Amino acid sequence: DVKVTQSSRYLVKRTGEKVFLECVQDMDHENMFWYRQDPGLGLRLIYFSYDVKMKEKGDIPEGYSVSREKKERFSLILESASTNQTSMYLCASNVAGGAPSTGELFFGEGSRLTVL
Amino acid sequence: DQQVKQNSPSLSVQEGRISILNCDYTNSMFDYFLWYKKYPAEGPTFLISISSIKDKNEDGRFTVFLNKSAKHLSLHIVPSQPGDSAVYFCAVWSGNLIFGKGTKLSVKP
Numbered sequence: 167d168v169k170v171t172q173s174s175r176y177l178v179k180r181t182g183e184k185v186f187l188e189c190v191q192d193m194d195h196e197n198m199f200w201y202r203q204d205p206g207l208g209l210r211l212i213y214f215s216y217d218v219k220m221k222e223k224g225d226i227p228e229g230y231s232v233s234r235e236k237k238e239r240f241s242l243i244l245e246s247a248s249t250n251q252t253s254m255y256l257c258a259s260n261v262a263g264g265a266p267s268t269g270e271l272f273f274g275e276g277s278r279l280t281v282l
Numbered sequence: 283d284q285q286v287k288q289n290s291p292s293l294s295v296q297e298g299r300i301s302i303l304n305c306d307y308t309n310s311m312f313d314y315f316l317w318y319k320k321y322p323a324e325g326p327t328f329l330i331s332i333s334s335i336k337d338k339n340e341d342g343r344f345t346v347f348l349n350k351s352a353k354h355l356s357l358h359i360v361p362s363q364p365g366d367s368a369v370y371f372c373a374v375w376s377g378n379l380i381f382g383k384g385t386k387l388s389v390k391p
Contacts, residue, residue: 170325199378206291208371208383209326224378256325271379273325 169193170274172257178280185244187277189257196262198240199271200224200232202253209256215240216262247281254278285309288372288382295389301359303385305372310353314375317346317357319368320384326371330357362389 173188191198199214201224211224215234229251233241240259244251255278258271287306295301307315313334318326332339332346332355339346345358359366367389372382 175323201381203320206383208288209379209381211378211380214378258325270328271326273327275325276323278323 170257170259170272172255172274172277174277175275176278176280178282179247180282181248183247183281185247185279185281187242187244187255187257187279189240189242189259189274190238191240191257191259191272192238193259193261193272194237195259195272196237197260198234199258200230200240200242201256201258202226203256203276204253212242212255244279247279249281252279252281283308284382285312285376286372286374286380286382288370288385290385291383292386292388295362295387297364297389297391298361301357301362301366301387301389303357303359303370303372303387305355305357305382307353307355307374309374309376310350312374312376315346315348315355316373316375316379317344318371318373318381320371321368329370359387362387364389364391 170191200212201209203209213232215221231243254276256276257274285308316331317329319329320326330344348355369384369386371384373379
């Protein structure tokens with residue numbers, strides 16, 4: 167069964183802390199994505215990666231960085247967390263050229279981050 | 283400016299009736315459209331898609347209609363079931379997925 171696993175379901179951090187959100191997929195997918203979901207704003211793309219060590223900015227990359235050292239792992243980093251980064255963070259993956267031919271992104275269960 | 287718009291934040295429907303969720307897009311060059319479903323505390327899951335060469339795609343109780351001239355698509359769920367209660371996101375493929383803000387569907391028994 168396909169699996170995208172996010173390391174932490176719930177995190178509480180303090181303003182200014184460095185935060186790592188880890189995502190691992192076991193489907194040998196080339197593409198990996200980080201979104202955040204906020205009420206009334208839908209899903210917004212932060213960063214994506216189409217290959218190891220490659221990364222591309224999405225719509226809202228400010229305040230975030232990413233790391234893709236291995237094909238199966240894509241990390242989202244908040245260098246200095248702020249309260250406006252309190253959100254649900256969703257990792258996803260698909261094969262190279264996956265959508266539209268398959269139409270699918272496979273999502274993890276999400277990491278709910280609260281920054282106090 | 284929003285490229286994908288879901289203008290109804292919420293929709294309430296009686297069990298057994300039809301649910302119609304709407305989505306508008308701005309760019310006539312978009313050619314692949316998808317619907318995702320999301321339960322609380324879970325990641326979104328792919329539901330159904332449609333290519334611009336079609337105007338309808340059906341999968342069981344779910345049908346997506348595409349009106350290219352109006353730049354509008356809709357998702358019909360017939361009959362609606364309480365387990366369909368979730369947030370539904372419309373999305374378009376443009377190198378990556380662009381999502382709408384979602385519509386929360388509540389199906390009441």
